[in-house]
Amino acid sequence: MSQIRTSALRLLVGASLFTFSANLVTAQDAQQLLDQGMSAYHQGDYEAARSKLREIVASNPANADALQMLHNSEDALLELLVAGGEFETFAREVLAAARVEGRDKIRDESAAAAAAEDCFSDSYAKRAQAIFALSQNYGPFGAVPLVAALGDASESKRLAAIYALSRMGSNVLLPVLAASHSTNTEVRLGTLHVLHALSLADARCAARIADMAANDADGSVQAMASSISTANGGVAGALANQGLAYFYHDLKLGLSPVENYGVLWTIDGRRLQAYELPQEVVELEMAKHYLLRAMELGSDSGADLALVYASQIAVLHGLVQGGADLNAQLTAQSNALLTINHEDVNRALHMGVDGGHIAASEVLIHTLDGAGGKEWSGFQAALASPVPSVSHSAAIALAHQGDYSDVVISNLAAALSLDAQRVVHIIDQDDRRATQLAADLSAMGIDVVRAKDGANGLVNMNLGINVDAFVLANPLSDLYASRVISTLRLDPRFGATPVFVYANENNGDLDANVVESLDAGGVQDSFMDLDAERERYITIATDAAKTLAHAAHKGQAGAAVAAMSAALSRADSIATYAAYGLGFAGDGSAAPALANLVADTSRDSGVRAAAANALANLYARSGAAVDASIFQSAMMEGDAALAEACARAIGVMAGGHLSAGVSVQ
Numbered sequence: 205m206s207q208i209r210t211s212a213l214r215l216l217v218g219a220s221l222f223t224f225s226a227n228l229v230t231a232q233d234a235q236q237l238l239d240q241g242m243s244a245y246h247q248g249d250y251e252a253a254r255s256k257l258r259e260i261v262a263s264n265p266a267n268a269d270a271l272q273m274l275h276n277s278e279d280a281l282l283e284l285l286v287a288g289g290e291f292e293t294f295a296r297e298v299l300a301a302a303r304v305e306g307r308d309k310i311r312d313e314s315a316a317a318a319a320a321e322d323c324f325s326d327s328y329a330k331r332a333q334a335i336f337a338l339s340q341n342y343g344p345f346g347a348v349p350l351v352a353a354l355g356d357a358s359e360s361k362r363l364a365a366i367y368a369l370s371r372m373g374s375n376v377l378l379p380v381l382a383a384s385h386s387t388n389t390e391v392r393l394g395t396l397h398v399l400h401a402l403s404l405a406d407a408r409c410a411a412r413i414a415d416m417a418a419n420d421a422d423g424s425v426q427a428m429a430s431s432i433s434t435a436n437g438g439v440a441g442a443l444a445n446q447g448l449a450y451f452y453h454d455l456k457l458g459l460s461p462v463e464n465y466g467v468l469w470t471i472d473g474r475r476l477q478a479y480e481l482p483q484e485v486v487e488l489e490m491a492k493h494y495l496l497r498a499m500e501l502g503s504d505s506g507a508d509l510a511l512v513y514a515s516q517i518a519v520l521h522g523l524v525q526g527g528a529d530l531n532a533q534l535t536a537q538s539n540a541l542l543t544i545n546h547e548d549v550n551r552a553l554h555m556g557v558d559g560g561h562i563a564a565s566e567v568l569i570h571t572l573d574g575a576g577g578k579e580w581s582g583f584q585a586a587l588a589s590p591v592p593s594v595s596h597s598a599a600i601a602l603a604h605q606g607d608y609s610d611v612v613i614s615n616l617a618a619a620l621s622l623d624a625q626r627v628v629h630i631i632d633q634d635d636r637r638a639t640q641l642a643a644d645l646s647a648m649g650i651d652v653v654r655a656k657d658g659a660n661g662l663v664n665m666n667l668g669i670n671v672d673a674f675v676l677a678n679p680l681s682d683l684y685a686s687r688v689i690s691t692l693r694l695d696p697r698f699g700a701t702p703v704f705v706y707a708n709e710n711n712g713d714l715d716a717n718v719v720e721s722l723d724a725g726g727v728q729d730s731f732m733d734l735d736a737e738r739e740r741y742i743t744i745a746t747d748a749a750k751t752l753a754h755a756a757h758k759g760q761a762g763a764a765v766a767a768m769s770a771a772l773s774r775a776d777s778i779a780t781y782a783a784y785g786l787g788f789a790g791d792g793s794a795a796p797a798l799a800n801l802v803a804d805t806s807r808d809s810g811v812r813a814a815a816a817n818a819l820a821n822l823y824a825r826s827g828a829a830v831d832a833s834i835f836q837s838a839m840m841e842g843d844a845a846l847a848e849a850c851a852r853a854i855g856v857m858a859g860g861h862l863s864a865g866v867s868v869q
Contacts, residue, residue: 511561
């Protein structure tokens, strides 16, 4: 039972939190329902047991209620954990709900140090009470005074610290892993004892223990680590796999939202310290650290590392656009990605496209664009992507390499209409229902990311940058919808994102729109206004227009004339390049739209000048003329560049000389 209890502690801190609302039942009612459910379970009436447990989940028990159930019925919850299926899911929900602290209180190092004093008491009762309180009230920050004690001169104090950290379970795994890199041999030995104890329930310990067994500078540490290591295969491979587990948000080997306090840990001798970073990049940083270490030991993980960097760059860019002061960090990460072997970056692009990492794929395309003038194979894979922003970015990159094939030009033409990509995540095991909704949304130009279970849905959510709506079945094959919703609400990106849940008798009080049925129109109507990050799609359209203008100058953009004409009504940044391109690739059909743009006084004078110059080029090529009075009127507005462009157009078209004299005022 001790191993199962340790598993429960891992789940206590590793599962996702509920988003709590007003209780529909009291704590006493919830406990009574649990008792009734367990009675039915023991009698073999599993359907009745499920019914009682579903009532508890539907009530969204508050933290205090869940903690009371944990204290009163720990053995029952452990039994359900072992049972698997919906019973295990229920137990995970209760364990997760039992753990909520304020972030300010939990980081009080002085209070944690005071609370840790009784962990060294001669009284077993005092020690047990202090360890429990330290874990519950300070979480991973409670490890700081205990790690310091691992290097104490007193053996009894070191042993007490090892015992306390081991009893705190996965709650302290991340700081203990950081402490295992201490230059103090006693601290490393102590953390190794703790990791051994934690490894019985938390497989995330294995890679670090294996690394210490093979590579620690101290023979005693190596010997002990070797005796307890359970890693199969090479150390580098184990480290790489752990890094990927963090990146892909693996439910067992990754980092759960409740463990993410927006900090990572570093050790200086015996002093363990937390350093701040955005919560959105904590897991990515951990993935990067493991992959870098794996590469030091010979792992071929360059492509994986490039994908992690690209994902992190995309996240940081979104945070910067939202007002965060992270420009220096963004620049540093971008430059670091550029230094990775570009063959690995190309492989990462294939992985990004195949895995649906939209924002990361765009970053990788930008990284490879112009790199030695090579037509990387990843560009072709991205060009075939069903995601418009990915295929358009690839087309731009290929055109920069001189590829003006029909598929590239047609893709660039389509990019001119790119406004802002909308993305919907569907998590539904009902294949017929999900397929129909996905098809209808795609027909409306909306990108769809699908998953059949909650685990993969959470992975997609974690790797996504922008999501306009979530559509969930309830229950899913592995999780309740409440679990998924609570997880996404913890993510700052999705706190207000619309969520639809298909109705059933156990939906309870969900932070979502509960619907009997749903169509694509209903999903689209829920979309909120675009944020600043989404404006990158305007940038893609602008880059496509610029690229087409260059292709037109080389006589390669004839197939995009209609698209460039339509783009004259877009933002000035797009329309200016579209006008330039029409001057070299257009025919008489483009003249009216260009003339209307010249005459439109609501538009910027720069784009109107571009249209006038385009009309001059168009006439010289095809003889398509327009009324010269349009140019004459624009010349009177007082803008020098616009007047010059209009005068040139009049001269080219032989529209009539406008004389000017010289006088001294």
